[in-house]
Amino acid sequence: MLLRHTTKEIIPRKALTINPAKTCQPIGAMYASLGINSCLPHSHGSQGCCAYHRSTLTRHYREPVMAATSSFTEGSSVFGGQANLIQAINTIFTTYDPDIIAVHTTCLSETIGDDVNQIAAKAVAEGKVPKGKHVIHASTPSYVGSHVTGFANMTKAMAMYFAKATGKHNGKFNIIPGFVEPSDMTEIRRVAVAMGIKPIIFPDTSGVLNGPQTGKYKMFPKGGVTAAELTSCADSIGTIALGPLASADAARALDAKWKVPCQVQDIPIGLAATDRFINALRIAAGVSVPDIITQERGQLLDIITDMHQYFYHKKVALAGDPDHLIPLVEFLVNIDMLPVHIVTGTPGKAFESRIRELTSHLPCTVNVKAAGDMFQLHQWIKNEPVDLLIANSYGKYMAKDDDIPYVRYGFPITDRVGHSYFPTTCYKGGMRLLEKILDVLLDRMDRDAPEEKFELVM
Amino acid sequence: MKSISILEKRKSQIYRKGTDEFDMTCEKKSLAGSVSQRACVFCGSRVVLYPVADALHLIHGPIGCASYTWDIRGALSSGPELHRMSFSTDLSELDVIYGGEKKLEQALLELIEEYKPNAAFVYSTCIVGIIGDDVSMICKKVAAKVNIPVLPVHSEGFKGTKKDGYKAACDALFKLIDMNTEPLEKIPHSINILGEFNIGGETWIIKDYYRQMGVNTVAVMTGDGRVGDIRQAKKACLNVVQCSGSLTHLARKMEVEYGIPYIRVSYFGIEDTSSALYDVASFFKDDPDIMKNTTRLVQQEVKNLLPELEQIRKDLAGKRAAVYVGGAFKAFSLIKALRHIGMEVVLVGSQTGTKEDYEVLKDMCNPGTVILDDANPLELAKYVLEKNAHLFIGGVKERPIAYKLGIGFCDHNHERKIPLAGFEGMINFAREVHETVTSPIWDLVPRNGIKG
Structure with missing residues (x-):
């Protein structure tokens, strides 16, 4: 059986990934591109890449996901994909008429050495790019990093293509939200505005991948950061990048080229990370924290207080992306839980050391691995069982096999709804996370309680 | 939506029965830059x-x-x-x-x-x-x-x-x-089932029909497949190939190399399932029991499903469907099955159809039906609206488009969970279509001018 394929005995593997906890760069780039208003992502590679990314994003968001492809053939892989891309640019502008095409590469076009920068310039020179329209691009080889890297590369690309300083501050603040849900991007905006900040948020997939049912199909929904906003981000007072892996590159590039001072924060997941985010906003806006935010913080704290006995020393296994896992682990530690097994598929040693710092004082051994996989996580769980599993939908196999209370978190979530509408970031999102965690923990207690101890009040 | 233009180069891959001259272009790589629904x-x-x-x-x-x-x-x-x-x-x-x-x-x-x-x-x-x-x-x-x-x-x-x-x-x-170099020994009255992938357990349904008919299944390629069975495949007398494109190549190769003849069938819908079973039965003429068993099986199964189908048909009569699937062969079956439940197909397309496939589609469809090869989402949306469809049948990427337009959807691709093959599958299909087309949700959502 599928669920029984994980062996308890851990044999070191060198050449092989089993049940991945990551996917490849281009899908991250595609997701980021969808956060630009009137933008069609374009996959410069074989047709399959684009189809797979669209299918995966569609399964996760349950929304139409539009993207075009260069449809590589054997010919293009020998002679280069220039002709395909130029034809594609022409096709896209004449048929679908977006304002922007965001080209990302694939392992194929990277390896044959296509220079997308030069091709895009050629398309402009040949008049294939109508006036006022844009072709931006990011290099996203699938064999480097993960989907998070692709997101970071495209986010940097959109900033660097458009940003142009006028020498006059626009009174705004750039916030790069990282690889989070559209709901989180909305929440981050709400909180920033409540703090008195005028934010430019990029990318911003809210309204694109969590749109309403309107009876109409729109290829380019209303949402997304606009080209004008992206241009203006060089005039902003500063940039806050949320998530070192997904957002820092863009923020640093803006700082280096346009002298927009940047700071890199964790994604505001949980109490402490949100505190840091609010504090950064407070300093940026030069205001004191408004009551509404203080109240939300208090409410989050109130739930933790009310229910803290249920969190006490519960062991947790997690799989996900580094930018999420770091504040999430911090949050779990803060509420007295014990994150004991933590895996990300995304490579990078910084992740392991951050997790080690956050968990060094815990009264248990902590397993942590970057460039790991779900199989590894499952093996750890078999050797040291846990009370809670937090992972994307692929966690469900482990949860069923070992009967573990399970909260879906991350990308992709293909078997539940809610993630694109309800945030897990900032204080409100923290409350929702706690609700989800408590629901599965308490449901488990109810399920396992003998009749005489089956309690109404918990 | 009226402003949606069709790419000049795509025009030969779109056909309207009754108005255009039929000269469908197909089996070509998608135009670079098109938002194709195809894979690799x-x-x-x-x-x-x-x-x-x-x-x-x-x-x-x-x-x-x-x-x-x-x-x-x-x-x-x-x-x-x-x-x-x-x-x-x-x-x-x-x-x-x-x-x-x-x-x-x-x-x-x-x-x-x-x-x-x-x-x-x-x-x-x-x-x-x-x-x-x-x-x-x-x-x-x-x-x-x-x-x-x-x-x-x-x-x-x-x-x-x-x-x-x-x-x-x-x-x-x-x-x-x-x-497998074992001596080639034929298993009497035996077949290989090709192009059947056991989505939702369909292989099990089909295999059971053959068992009831007295026909032995040597290997299924590849539904619920096992290496050991596949290695025995040479021993079958007949290859029964489902699904337009996928395994015909293997059947041809086995015909040339081992002299195993093949027939193409579909297990979708009443007529197609029946003719599939009859075709196999008539291959084994030497044993008249097989045909007898088959006739009995088909009659019984059809009798079982007709009353419910009739009920469903009452609700669905006159409703219109759009079909966009991978292989064209599937589309043939769908058109017939939809007619059984009273629905008319107003748009039909495939990712991988051949010119012959589109000829057949053209002959099957009513005048005015739009036929598409390798369509993009804009084209699909355009014609769904223009043709006032109530139902879209497609795969993962088409589902949210249908829902956004406010019409029902039925997955006929690999993400479905219920078997749609055989007689049992016909009832499942009818129920699923009924469920989505008659859902009260369509009265609540704004529908873009779709009436009736």
């Missing part, structure tokens, strides 16, 4: 071989190709489920520079040692075709060490269309069959 060579190979449950499926390439195909197809197994795991060599930059052969060899050896599969399929992805790893050589080398068939699947994404992927999968299956 690797995808074609992966979906065909995936249901072989006791084989190891190792994807040689960067992680994406493995991640995106990890357990996304509802092909059920009655036993082992090794096929539902995701194995990848996860090639990194250094591998791309220095080659991935060593990594591949090591991965194969580790996995075969651990899981003791009955065969291994190694899928080449785009990058492998570029960096020039000799996958065949590694497979041979490993096979010699481990004593199971280790088969390369030449499925580099850019080397053609999804159909070429089917072909690469067929080549791998043929190799597996051909390796």
Whole structure:
């Protein structure tokens, strides 16, 4: 059986990934591109890449996901994909008429050495790019990093293509939200505005991948950061990048080229990370924290207080992306839980050391691995069982096999709804996370309680 | 939506019955820059071989190709489920520079040692075709060490269309069959079932029909597939091929090499299922019992399902459907099945249809029906609205488009959970269509001018 394929005995593997906890760069780039208003992502590679990314994003968001492809053939892989891309640019502008095409590469076009920068310039020179329209691009080889890297590369690309300083501050603040849900991007905006900040948020997939049912199909929904906003981000007072892996590159590039001072924060997941985010906003806006935010913080704290006995020393296994896992682990530690097994598929040693710092004082051994996989996580769980599993939908196999209370978190979530509408970031999102965690923990207690101890009040 | 223009180069891939002259262009690569619903060579190979449950499926390439195909197809197994795991060599930059052969060899050896599969399929992805790893050589080398068939699947994404992927999968299956050098002894009244993938348990339904008819099934390729059965496939008297494109190549090859004739069938809908079973029965003329059994089976099954179908038909009569599927053969069956429940097809298209397929479609459809090859979402949306469809039948990427337009949807691709094959499947299909088309939700959502 599928669920029984994980062996308890851990044999070191060198050449092989089993049940991945990551996917490849281009899908991250595609997701980021969808956060630009009137933008069609374009996959410069074989047709399959684009189809797979669209299918995966569609399964996760349950929304139409539009993207075009260069449809590589054997010919293009020998002679280069220039002709395909130029034809594609022409096709896209004449048929679908977006304002922007965001080209990302694939392992194929990277390896044959296509220079997308030069091709895009050629398309402009040949008049294939109508006036006022844009072709931006990011290099996203699938064999480097993960989907998070692709997101970071495209986010940097959109900033660097458009940003142009006028020498006059626009009174705004750039916030790069990282690889989070559209709901989180909305929440981050709400909180920033409540703090008195005028934010430019990029990318911003809210309204694109969590749109309403309107009876109409729109290829380019209303949402997304606009080209004008992206241009203006060089005039902003500063940039806050949320998530070192997904957002820092863009923020640093803006700082280096346009002298927009940047700071890199964790994604505001949980109490402490949100505190840091609010504090950064407070300093940026030069205001004191408004009551509404203080109240939300208090409410989050109130739930933790009310229910803290249920969190006490519960062991947790997690799989996900580094930018999420770091504040999430911090949050779990803060509420007295014990994150004991933590895996990300995304490579990078910084992740392991951050997790080690956050968990060094815990009264248990902590397993942590970057460039790991779900199989590894499952093996750890078999050797040291846990009370809670937090992972994307692929966690469900482990949860069923070992009967573990399970909260879906991350990308992709293909078997539940809610993630694109309800945030897990900032204080409100923290409350929702706690609700989800408590629901599965308490449901488990109810399920396992003998009749005489089956309690109404918990 | 009225302003949506159709690409000049796409015009020959769209046909309106009754108004245009029929000269459909198809079987060509999608135009670069189009938002095609199509996939690649690797995808074609992966979906065909995936249901072989006791084989190891190792994807040689960067992680994406493995991640995106990890357990996304509802092909059920009655036993082992090794096929539902995701194995990848996860090639990194250094591998791309220095080659991935060593990594591949090591991965194969580790996995075969651990899981003791009955065969291994190694899928080449785009990058492998570029960096020039000799996958065949590694497979041979490993096979010699481990004593199971280790088969390369030449499925580099850019080397053609999804159909070429089917072909690469067929080549791998043929190799597996051909390796068996046991004396060729025919099993009487036996068939191989080809192009049936056990989505939602469909293979089990079909196999059971054949069992009731007195026909022996040697191997199913590949639904609930087993390496051992596939290796016996030479012993069958007849290949019964479902699904337009995917396994015809293998059937042809087996006809040439082993003299096994093949017939093409569909198990979707009442007529097609019946004729499939009758066609097989009439092949085994030497045993009149088989035809007798078949007649009895078909009559009983049809009798069982007609009353409910009649009920459903009352609600659905006059409603209009749009169909966009992978293979055109599936579309033929769908048109017939939809007629059974009183629905009219107003748009029909496929990703991989041939010119002959579109000829057949043209003849089947009513005047005014739009026929599309390799459509993009804008075209689909445009014609769904123009034709006032109540139902869309398609796959994962079409579902949200249908819902956004405020019309019902039925998944006829690999993400569905219920069997739609056979007589039982016809009822399931009718129920599913009924469920979605008559849902009260369509009275609540703003529908873009769709009436009636």
